[in-house]
Amino acid sequence: MHSVSPDTCGYWLISQGSNIYFPDGNLPFGRAQEFGLTERQALHIGKWDNEPLFVVQEESAEVREWTPLRALLCLPATKFYLLNRGVELNHFVKTHQFCGKCGHSMKMAKEEWAMQCQNAQCGYRAYPVICPSIIVAVRRGTEILLANHLRHATPDGRGGIYTTLAGFVEVGETFEQTVEREVFEETGIKVKNIRYFGSQPWAFPNSQMVGFLADYDSGEIVLQETEIHDAKWFRYDDEMPELPPEGTIALKLIKATLELCRLADK
Ligand SMILES: NC(=O)C1=CN([C@@H]2O[C@H](COP(=O)(O)OP(=O)(O)OC[C@H]3O[C@@H](n4cnc5c(N)ncnc54)[C@H](O)[C@@H]3O)[C@@H](O)[C@H]2O)C=CC1
Ligand SMILES: [Mg+2]
Ligand SMILES: [Zn+2]
Numbered sequence: 001m002h003s004v005s006p007d008t009c010g011y012w013l014i015s016q017g018s019n020i021y022f023p024d025g026n027l028p029f030g031r032a033q034e035f036g037l038t039e040r041q042a043l044h045i046g047k048w049d050n051e052p053l054f055v056v057q058e059e060s061a062e063v064r065e066w067t068p069l070r071a072l073l074c075l076p077a078t079k080f081y082l083l084n085r086g087v088e089l090n091h092f093v094k095t096h097q098f099c100g101k102c103g104h105s106m107k108m109a110k111e112e113w114a115m116q117c118q119n120a121q122c123g124y125r126a127y128p129v130i131c132p133s134i135i136v137a138v139r140r141g142t143e144i145l146l147a148n149h150l151r152h153a154t155p156d157g158r159g160g161i162y163t164t165l166a167g168f169v170e171v172g173e174t175f176e177q178t179v180e181r182e183v184f185e186e187t188g189i190k191v192k193n194i195r196y197f198g199s200q201p202w203a204f205p206n207s208q209m210v211g212f213l214a215d216y217d218s219g220e221i222v223l224q225e226t227e228i229h230d231a232k233w234f235r236y237d238d239e240m241p242e243l244p245p246e247g248t249i250a251l252k253l254i255k256a257t258l259e260l261c262r263l264a265d266k
Pocket of ligand 3: 099100101102103104117118119122123124
């Protein structure tokens with residue numbers, strides 16, 4: 001982080017949690033002083049429309065017209081991921097103000113994205129926390145397994161989106177083990193033939209979605225009632241329930257799996 005001079009010019013990412021200042025459908029562009037950003041702490045995090053992009057350190061009391069990051073999933077992926085970078089770095093700085101080892105204050109290091117303990121005897125360096133979470137689409141012949149999560153269910157207990165299963169990687173696990181464990185815990189289904197599909201940064205607040213395709217092996221659906229409201233097999237040519245939004249790796253996994261279902265029906 002450096003203190004912004006009045007004439008620094010570029011795009012400005014001003015955030016609060018996973019909300020972003022995005023007036024008129026873009027990040028603000030211009031000199032720092034035009035936006036009252038002089039002397040705020042900022043980091044250069046990349047390029048936005050061929051201009052430098054700076055993320056400005058979060059101030060909890062800042063009042064602006066915020067746009068939720070989720071509403072920007074429609075942007076080109078590289079832009080959405082850059083916004084995720086800024087939001088995750090701000091979350092990291094906010095949650096690493098003090099050293100976890102000695103309790104002294106921390107400051108952003110000069111030459112890399114890390115928080116450095118200011119106690120010379122300690123000098124501990126913490127790096128941005130990224131929490132890997134698997135996300136998996138399970139296929140059984142011509143059907144896909146989709147779940148309605150409690151966090152998506154409507155208050156009357158009906159409706160809401162149906163999507164793939166997801167869950168955080170635990171320490172000492174391979175991604176494939178997480179896939180097996182999460183699918184079994186949440187739906188009672190055993191899977192096989194687990195293949196890597198792709199990934200997606202997910203700044204809510206600091207996940208990294210690691211996507212997989214898998215095939216049904218055995219078992220009947222048994223819901224994990226603390227997390228899953230409903231889970232069902234949907235035939236690819238049945239009417240689909242409401243699905244996750246465009247731009248999510250969840251929807252990409254679902255589309256790829258429906259295509260595999262279609263091929264399996266030949
Ligand atoms: N980009 C996408 O398409 C999608 C992203 N997701 C994301 O996947 C992530 C994981 O999904 P869930 O089903 O909620 O996870 P999950 O099945 O592991 O359960 C959530 C629980 O995990 C624990 N937890 C929270 N943060 C953790 C962390 N950093 N490390 C380990 N455990 C943690 C908490 O006890 C929490 O209640 C969430 O961030 C969710 O927003 C989920 C579906 C689609
Ligand atoms: Mg889960
Ligand atoms: Zn320390």
